[in-house]
Amino acid sequence: MAHDAHHCCWSVPGETMNPGKTASGENRWRLVAAALADPRRLHLYARAVLAADDGAPLDPAGLTSAEAKSLAVLQQAGLLDVRENRVAPSPAVFRDLLAAGVRPPDSSARRFLVSGRVETYPRKRADRLELLHFLAGEVFEHARPPEPGLRPVLTEKELTTRLAKFTADPASIRRYLVDEGIVARDASGTQYWLTRPRPAEGMEFA
Template sequence: MSAKLTAAAAALQALSSPTRLAILAAVADLNRQRKPVVLGELGFDMRTLTKEMGRLTEAGLLTRSRGQLIADLTPLSALAEAVVEATALARAIPPASPLRRFLVHGRIETLPKKPADLEALAAALCTLLPNDRTLTEAEVNDCLAQAGDDVAGLRRLLVDLHFVRRNGSAEYRVIEAPIDVTP
């Protein structure tokens, strides 16, 4: 995972420059049109072009094949996957778990309808909360915000399924829950 995140960081760094982004987009557009890439026609001075193309090549976003410059956007897919796998909820739910179908970009898009899936997802959510102390509602919300946009709904789910005990309206505590998140 660390190597993937390092490569992802390098690709993001390469894309952080508007000039490099414009160069990559121009090359990708010419590739898509099946036109040859003529460096002098990209609209950049050769010194800037050479320097920025070197950075894009180091990041694996530009390659040469048969004398042609090729925009290789496949590292961006690996980048997206690495970022998703680094999310807290994706780390809590194994890649082969059927619960993954409820996640989009490592976050909960929709809640399951089946009770077994809902309970398994709640167990995974519990792993985001510290279980060694009482939490405020704001702390619970901060933890659950990693998993989805409807933090109030997720918080209610944990309380309703008895994974979290609420005392009054301000104190929450995780109830000892099973770690297995498979439905």
Template sequence: MDQLLAALADPERLKLYARIVLQALPPREEDAPTVRKHLGRLISAGLVERRPDGSLTADASVFRRARPAEPAAAGVPRRLTGFFAHGRLTSIPVRPVVRRELLEHLTETLFAAERSYTEREVNEAFRTVHDDTSALRRYCVENGLLVRERDGSSYRRVTAVSG
């Protein structure tokens, strides 16, 4: 629930969400840098989904399914809090064990296990927490947390994570 509210807290993002709900967002506007940034946040929060044909859709049932976060489970794991400020990742851990823990946290919170994502969608999701999307994407693939199709057309979250 907190993630949904945080995603809609920004007035510009709220307006963008309303335009998507009303199907009033021309496709050409999606490429504007500020729109892409806000769109990535809406997608990662589960408020907006990109259909296979590239169009955007908003499903209001996400609000019915949302549950208030449990205090212990909300947010970032305690060991990783020093890497975040104001909801954004400030640095990627150098130590492999800590970096892996961070990547596991990001993939579990940003990507649904049952669907495929285009590279653009992966970048939009990662951009909500950090600007170096290519590094995060590469680390997730190297650590076996995201699987990239051979032709590079899509990525999938790996559900069985081995420590």
């Protein structure tokens, strides 16, 4: 019967969704788009929105069998809701879809990079230290010790070459690493090694 149709679960072609569960992310977008792609469902959705706006919402008991099926699909997509035998649009679905597409800002040291490179050196010392620790960890990640049991070292040329992948001024960054005590060098200035490990994720830099 038409008035019982809103209690059923109808699937949008190509989509699978359990009753009572809500899709998220890309699948949610596809579910909404698929629900409105059918002209009959789109027409019913428009009728429901206009009727609710006029203060005379649709009564599901007055829908045809085909319209009841369309209503079930629109409900499943979160576009329409049935309350007290009245069909009501659910505009929150669009707000939720937009919110789901917003990515939180990157809080890692990579936020200082543009296309993987340092374009501007941070002004705040805490930010500079965070960036320097990140760069040091990156360039020394695959450094090898001169002998088993010794600390990994890089020559000045190796360190400069690796830093050049991140900055147009590797010599200055190399000097900053030494000045901050993150990297040390021997008396001749030919070998460099990491003296301070990169802080764990989430630790503050001071």
